Amino acid sequence: MPRSPIPRIVLGVIFGALVLSPMVIRRFEARRGAAKSILDAQTALGRHGFYFEEVSKAAGANFVHQAPTLDARLNHIMPQVASMGASVSIVDFDRDGWPDIYVTNSGEGSKNALYRNMHDGTFKDVAEDMGVANVNQPGVGVSMCAVWGDYDNDGYEDLLLVKWGRPELYHNDAGHGFTRVTDQVGLPRWVNANTALWFDYDGDGLLDFFIGGYYSEDVDLWHLANTRMMPDSFEYAKNGGRKYLFHNLGGGKFEEVAEKVGINSHRWTLAASAADLRGTGRQDLFVANDYGISELYFNDGKRFREVGEQTGVGFAPKSGMNAAVGDIFNQGRYAVYVSNISEEGVLIQGNNLWVPKEGTSGDGIKYENLARDLGVEIGGWSFGAQFGDFNNDGTLDLYLTNGYVSLDRNKSYWYDFSKIAGGHSMIINDAKNWPAMEGRSLSGYQPKRLWLNDGAGKFVNVAQAVGITDTYDGRSVAVADLWNRGVLDVVVANERGPLLIYKNNVTPENQWIEFELEGTASNRSAIGAQVTLFWNGQHQIQEVSGGTGFAAQNQRRLHFGLGKFPQIEKAVIRWPSGKTQTIDKPAAVQLHKIKEPA
Amino acid sequence: MPQASWKRFFSPENRYLAPAFITCILLAGHLSFGILESYKKTGIAIVAALLAELILGRIFTGKFPNLASAYISGISVGILVRSPAVWPYLLCAVVSIMSKYVLRVKGRHMWNPSNFGISVLLFLAPETVATLSIQWGNYLLPMIVIWCLGSVIIYRVRRFHITATYVTSFIAFAFMRSWITGSPWQSEIAPLTGPMYQLFIFFMVTDPKTTVRKKFWQCVVVFLVAVVEMILRLNQVVYAPFYALFLVGPTAMLIDICFESRRPTTVVAPV
Numbered sequence: 001m002p003r004s005p006i007p008r009i010v011l012g013v014i015f016g017a018l019v020l021s022p023m024v025i026r027r028f029e030a031r032r033g034a035a036k037s038i039l040d041a042q043t044a045l046g047r048h049g050f051y052f053e054e055v056s057k058a059a060g061a062n063f064v065h066q067a068p069t070l071d072a073r074l075n076h077i078m079p080q081v082a083s084m085g086a087s088v089s090i091v092d093f094d095r096d097g098w099p100d101i102y103v104t105n106s107g108e109g110s111k112n113a114l115y116r117n118m119h120d121g122t123f124k125d126v127a128e129d130m131g132v133a134n135v136n137q138p139g140v141g142v143s144m145c146a147v148w149g150d151y152d153n154d155g156y157e158d159l160l161l162v163k164w165g166r167p168e169l170y171h172n173d174a175g176h177g178f179t180r181v182t183d184q185v186g187l188p189r190w191v192n193a194n195t196a197l198w199f200d201y202d203g204d205g206l207l208d209f210f211i212g213g214y215y216s217e218d219v220d221l222w223h224l225a226n227t228r229m230m231p232d233s234f235e236y237a238k239n240g241g242r243k244y245l246f247h248n249l250g251g252g253k254f255e256e257v258a259e260k261v262g263i264n265s266h267r268w269t270l271a272a273s274a275a276d277l278r279g280t281g282r283q284d285l286f287v288a289n290d291y292g293i294s295e296l297y298f299n300d301g302k303r304f305r306e307v308g309e310q311t312g313v314g315f316a317p318k319s320g321m322n323a324a325v326g327d328i329f330n331q332g333r334y335a336v337y338v339s340n341i342s343e344e345g346v347l348i349q350g351n352n353l354w355v356p357k358e359g360t361s362g363d364g365i366k367y368e369n370l371a372r373d374l375g376v377e378i379g380g381w382s383f384g385a386q387f388g389d390f391n392n393d394g395t396l397d398l399y400l401t402n403g404y405v406s407l408d409r410n411k412s413y414w415y416d417f418s419k420i421a422g423g424h425s426m427i428i429n430d431a432k433n434w435p436a437m438e439g440r441s442l443s444g445y446q447p448k449r450l451w452l453n454d455g456a457g458k459f460v461n462v463a464q465a466v467g468i469t470d471t472y473d474g475r476s477v478a479v480a481d482l483w484n485r486g487v488l489d490v491v492v493a494n495e496r497g498p499l500l501i502y503k504n505n506v507t508p509e510n511q512w513i514e515f516e517l518e519g520t521a522s523n524r525s526a527i528g529a530q531v532t533l534f535w536n537g538q539h540q541i542q543e544v545s546g547g548t549g550f551a552a553q554n555q556r557r558l559h560f561g562l563g564k565f566p567q568i569e570k571a572v573i574r575w576p577s578g579k580t581q582t583i584d585k586p587a588a589v590q591l592h593k594i595k596e597p598a
Numbered sequence: 599m600p601q602a603s604w605k606r607f608f609s610p611e612n613r614y615l616a617p618a619f620i621t622c623i624l625l626a627g628h629l630s631f632g633i634l635e636s637y638k639k640t641g642i643a644i645v646a647a648l649l650a651e652l653i654l655g656r657i658f659t660g661k662f663p664n665l666a667s668a669y670i671s672g673i674s675v676g677i678l679v680r681s682p683a684v685w686p687y688l689l690c691a692v693v694s695i696m697s698k699y700v701l702r703v704k705g706r707h708m709w710n711p712s713n714f715g716i717s718v719l720l721f722l723a724p725e726t727v728a729t730l731s732i733q734w735g736n737y738l739l740p741m742i743v744i745w746c747l748g749s750v751i752i753y754r755v756r757r758f759h760i761t762a763t764y765v766t767s768f769i770a771f772a773f774m775r776s777w778i779t780g781s782p783w784q785s786e787i788a789p790l791t792g793p794m795y796q797l798f799i800f801f802m803v804t805d806p807k808t809t810v811r812k813k814f815w816q817c818v819v820v821f822l823v824a825v826v827e828m829i830l831r832l833n834q835v836v837y838a839p840f841y842a843l844f845l846v847g848p849t850a851m852l853i854d855i856c857f858e859s860r861r862p863t864t865v866v867a868p869v
Contacts, residue, residue: 007657007658008658008699008700011654011658011696011699011700012700014696015693015696015697015700018689018692018693018696019693019718019722020722021689022686022689022719022722022723022726022727023722023723025685025723025726026723026725026726344724344725345720345724345725345728345836346728346836347680347728348680348681348682348725348726348727348728350682371682372682372683377682378682378725412834414836415831415834415835415836416781416785416834418836419785419786419788419789420785420788422788422789422791422792422794423784423785423787423788423789423791423792424741424788424791424792427784427785427787427788427791428788430784432782433782433784433785433788434782434785435779435781435782435785436780436781
């Protein structure tokens with residue numbers, strides 16, 4: 001043993017330095033992670049190529065979401081249980097070439113809104129006139145999510161509305177109104193769901209739809225039989241709602257086939273996205289679950305096979321609240337973004353960015369989580385997220401909204417929440433065991449994220465620097481070129497908060513191209529159709545979606561940013577029917593309307 | 599008559615009993631429910647702890663030390679720390695082992711190594727580090743198995759009284775907190791049903807090197823840990839048990855060392 005004190009002194013110094021190193025690391029990461037936090041429009045335009053202005057009021061969309069009031073036995077934790085329902089979806093319901101916006105409300109007796117685009121920068125709520133406003137009456141439940149798809153291929157997109165309550169299907173009558181066809185379709189009497197999407201899983205040219213249950217369907221949240229309706233685990237809950245897959249038989253008829261085709265989960269589903277993850281021409285189904293692992297279902301055209309664990313996306317349980325896909329590296333492969341919960345000092349789940357591992361593909365595809373490496377991991381209590389090229393520089397960026405319950409700014413419910421969440425199922429499952437919130441916030445007032453893809457494998461948060469400064473409890477995000485300017489605007493639905501419309505202002509130096517597809521042999525909405533754009537030695541793939549993110553649906557058009565001086569080589573369209581179509585050198589700065597060739 | 603092999607294995611003299619137990623917990627938990635953040639991060643924590651122990655032990659004691667204790671520290675860090683980054687696992691493991699060699703009084707180290715490392719990291723890096731809050735799946739059986747096996751092992755190594763005192767105190771204080779705050783008593787008890795507490799109860803508070811010598815005082819000290827934890831919980835401190843042990847443990851050690859050094863030594867005159 002050394003007798004000299006010097007080794008011990010040296011050890012002490014090293015020890016002290018190591019103990020203090022987390023503080024140094026924190027400062028370094030804070031400086032690296034954030035852009036300037038106050039919007040300066042010209043600076044943002046010069047530095048990042050774009051900035052946003054919030055224009056909802058100016059545009060005439062004065063919508064404020066109302067939350068439901070559930071069974072009185074949940075009063076002590078009502079803010080956190082009745083904390084969903086704000087959703088937004090984009091649709092051109094009247095086929096006038098201008099995207100419209102449908103927004104759900106969740107208070108008993110409250111009305112949903114259908115904002116018709118007036119082409120002049122404003123929107124007008126026509127939901128009442130169209131017959132899709134008054135859908136939240138007591139006894140039938142309240143709205144949670146709305147997605148659009150042309151199920152009868154008549155050219156007009158129809159409305160699937162899911163609720164905590166009775167789901168509804170409305171047929172779009174040529175843009176002049178909607179007819180409720182729920183009873184003919186045979187939808188279940190009651191489903192507590194927050195996610196749904198349209199997709200043609202069997203490639204027969206008719207859109208099918210998926211609904212993911214959250215609370216068990218035998219729970220009426222307004223008339224509880226007992227208080228044992230909470231998840232039976234924070235990580236392994238399987239007492240949630242069942243899943244539904246309605247197979248379109250044509251003629252307005254559907255058959256529910258989920259269990260028959262291999263979708264048997266009772267996890268607490270909050271988000272789902274369908275995309276051709278393996279290049280098979282069929283859309284696989286990615287399901288993000290709260291209180292547990294994500295699930296990935298490979299679609300073979302007739303059946304689904306759950307491969308979450310095998311592919312790596314379904315092993316570590318978290319609190320999945322979003323599923324969005326994007327070709328972030330311009331390599332023609334989709335990454336999947338799943339949002340979770342992170343709260344400093346308590347719980348660091350981190351959001352997941354599942355990227356296909358090099359050298360894996362097809363049925364052997366494996367995913368690795370690169371969220372931390374790419375800088376998109378920590379997003380607070382994260383909810384809806386969407387990929388989109390917000391500055392038209394040619395790479396997909398990522399917009400994330402967040403925030404759970406914003407009440408007292410100075411009091412947090414996290415301590416009590418962490419106490420109960422770590423408990424055994426016998427404790428956590430019963431709502432009466434949950435400590436009362438008493439007006440405390442739970443991850444409230446959170447700043448949003450807009451991660452800009454630098455094209456070199458890193459994302460930098462520029463949200464506040466480009467004008468995304470709200471701190472509402474965000475839920476659903478949808479992106480659309482609302483004013484046909486060749487830029488992606490963002491619409492955000494906030495829980496118990498206003499609808500926000502962020503109008504994008506992009507430098508004209510960065511060019512763009514858009515595709516609006518219409519199926520003939522394929523479903524008319526062209527959901528599932530892929531466009532691979534080749535330009536400047538790179539290529540990017542995008543797919544028309546029937547619902548993605550959290551309780552959201554983007555515009556059906558596919559928007560590609562091109563950067564400066566683009567040389568577009570070609571656009572290759574793969575239709576859901578299997579047909580492939582190539583368009584040589586499509587012109588930039590244009591919307592290309594393409595009908596599937598006969 | 600030689601002891602049966604199972605008795606030898608489950609005896610206080612078997613320094614590898616605790617490492618074997620905690621390894622079983624890790625393997626069972628991860629293979630069943632994926633409790634680890636990742637194999638890589640847990641592996642880094644274990645290897646870092648072992649290397650730190652080897653190097654420091656060689657330098658400061660002149661010989662390569664037994665690695666059982668370092669293994670437990672490393673694996674505890676690997677299981678308990680939750681972080682998306684890798685550096686907290688490495689740092690926590692190294693700091694835990696170094697604390698044994700730096701923070702010493704009269705030849706005894708003051709803090710349970712993993713308790714020190716984890717508490718420091720939680721306090722200084724809350725934006726990057728949290729602790730295990732995951733459950734043992736939905737079933738009662740794994741929890742019962744861990745409790746029974748852990749109790750048997752702790753009993754065999756003559757530390758059961760510490761665990762029993764802490765658990766009894768925690769439960770009593772849980773009811774007291776429920777009465778004071780109005781929270782359901784089930785929510786106050788809930789943390790005890792999680793793996794984090796099971797690791798805390800069986801491995802941290804019972805650490806032979808950082809508990810006082812006498813059995814009675816061991817019970818008193820762990821009771822005081824529960825008291826301080828109670829106070830911290832009333833002030834909504836999420837990591838109350840870690841901080842409570844961090845504060846009480848070394849204080850008790852210092853007092854114990856003080857008393858030990860004042861005890862008169864008996865000199866036997868040669869006959």
